[in-house]
Amino acid sequence: MxxxxxxxxxxxxxxxxxxxxxxxxxxxxxxxxxxxxxxxxxxxxxxALPGLVDLHTHLREPGREDAETVESGSRAAALGGYTAVCAMANTSPVADTAGVVEQVWRLGREAGLVDVQPIGAVTVGLAGERLAELGAMADSAAQVRIFSDDGHCVADPKLMRRALEYVKAFDGIIAQHAEEPRLTEGAQMHEGEVSTRLGLIGWPAVAEEAIIARDVLLAEHVGSRLHVCHVSTAGSVEVLRQAKARGVRVTAEVTPHHLLLTDVKAETYDPVYKVNPPLRTASDIAALRAALVEGVIDVVATDHAPHAVEDKECEWAYARPGMLGLETALSIALDVLGPEWDLIAERMSRVPARIAGLDGHGVDPAxxxxxxxxxxxxxxxxxxxxxxxxxxxxxxxxxxxxxxxxxxxxxxxxxxxxxxxxxxx
Structure with missing residues (x-):
């Protein structure tokens, strides 16, 4: 060496x-x-910063290697300053068994560019009907500790409670994609002035806020760890602030694009700006930035979501939601926060490493x-x-x-x- x-x-x-x-x-x-x-x-x-750690990366392998592979995504992460990424479960097949999470983990080790820590699915096939093999994934070589149906909300409160109870045994985390599906059916963008003017079905902020409010109550009742993915509204910030004040074991992330881009971008009808949750308003951005500095929002996570050309370069209504993020996240953080190096290290390395339990990461060079x-x-x-x-x-x-x-x-x-x-x- x-x-x-x-x-x-x-x-x-x-x-x-x-x-x-x-x-x-x-x-x-x-x-x-x-x-x-x-x-x-x-x-x-x-x-010099401690290597960045991303809690929310889509690597697409297995199943959509045309959009990304573990190797190409790992290379993008390294070029973005990352030394560890947590790979989301919405692959094909879904990472809902020990075999699939071990496959992703081994592919990461073979690439050798960043440490790839798989996130396991909460429910079988992300269908929201029955719990996946949480214990088997936790006991696998990948040692999964975070579980998420990201892209889908665990909408059934009873199932969400059971998941929180199950992972408490090994201090695991349920990472929720907060979206009440009955409020977002057919939604194309943030519900507000711009959606009204464009004639697009709106995605109300309350669809996110209602699930977060429900889940912090469930986490408080169970005494388990909850992580909220890609927070995007000012109302969500207030729910989280109140929950943390009560001592609920909840953490939250915000994406670079939700810190910078507003729903006005939808006026271009360019599908590159279609994302889940949608881009929100300038007042939401202001609340998210303040919450990030305050610590109500714990980390910046990329939600790196690569898509093949045919899935993005099409009509807005048919485009898949998602944006690339790994190679630009630190630059966006610098643009939003300025050269506040200790804050950037805290939100993009130290805290995400602690949340994910990644020993050796998130530690300042010494x-x-x-x-x-x-x-x-x-x-x-x-x-x-x-x-x-x-x-x-x-x-x-x-x-x-x-x-x-x-x-x-x-x-x-x-x-x-x-x-x-x-x-x-």
Whole structure:
């Protein structure tokens, strides 16, 4: 394993220092380090962050390898500064058995670009009718601890309660896609002024808020862990704030696109802006940003959702919802939050790693710590060119936008996966 000496880097915004990476860990830190056998990286002006961790990634394999594979998604993640991602269960076949989650886990290990932690389905086939093999997935080689029917809400309250009770035995988490399906039937975008003007069926904010309110009560009753996926409304923030004040074991995530883009984008009828939950209003964005800073929302998660061309480049009504996110998430965080490095490390690395139970991730670079880290050039600006993305899909809402920040290098347990902004393998 090649040792690396990173010279003059700012660790999470602190004064410049040197980091020596050897045998998979940060072996030493301090000014003026030397190591004759090490490859030297000049990191003047760069910031070192603990490797980013994504709680919400769609890798599509098995079943839709035309849109993404574990390998291509892992490469996109590494280029985005990630060292670990949690892969959602809505594959084909669904990741609702020990066999499928182990397959995804092994594919991640073979790719060797990021740690891929599978998320298991809550219900068989995501059908919302009976619980999947939660215990078998937890006991598998993948050691699944988060379960979600993302893309589908666990709408049956009795079934949701049983799931929360089941995973409590091993301190697992149910991650809910909060959407009351009877309120969103046929919905095409956020319900509001823009949907009325465009004549599109609206998706009301209360469809999300009602499920979150129900589920925090269930989690409180059971004493189990609940995670709320892709929070998108100001009302949801208030429900979460009240739940946390009562001590409910609930965490929540927000996506980069819900922090930046509004429902006005639907006026273009460009299906790249169709996403689930839909883009909301400027007032929702303001509430989400404030909640992220406050800690009511715990993490930024990408909801990276690649789609094949035929599923996105079609009429709005028929387009699949979802956007790419892994390669642009840190830039969006910088655009929204500014260079608040400690906050970015907290929301994009430390806290998601703790939620997912990923030992060795989410720890600031320091002597003795596993060398899972990323180097960022905060002064750089980049134009997002879809053809240059590592993902197999091209459905990015940031095409040809100029965004701040550039990932210069990413290390996974001391091995570089990205150097000089390019994937190593």
């Amino acid at each position: 090649t040792p690396y000496l990173i010279k003059g880097v700012s660790v999470v915004g602190a004064a410049p220092t040197d980091l020596l990476i050897r045998d998979g860990v940060v072996a030493d830190a301090g000014a003026g380090l030397t190591a004759p056998d090490a490859t030297v990286l000049d990191a003047t002006g760069l910031v 002597p003795g710590v596993p060398a899972n880290l990323t180097l960022v050039d905060p002064a750089a600006r980049r134009v997002v060119e879809p053809a240059e993305l590592a993902s197999r899909s091209r459905n990015t809402p940031y095409a040809r936008m100029t965004l701040p920040g550039r990932i210069v290098a990413t290390f996974l347990r001391g091995e570089p996966t990205v150097l000089d902004g390019k994937a190593v393998k």
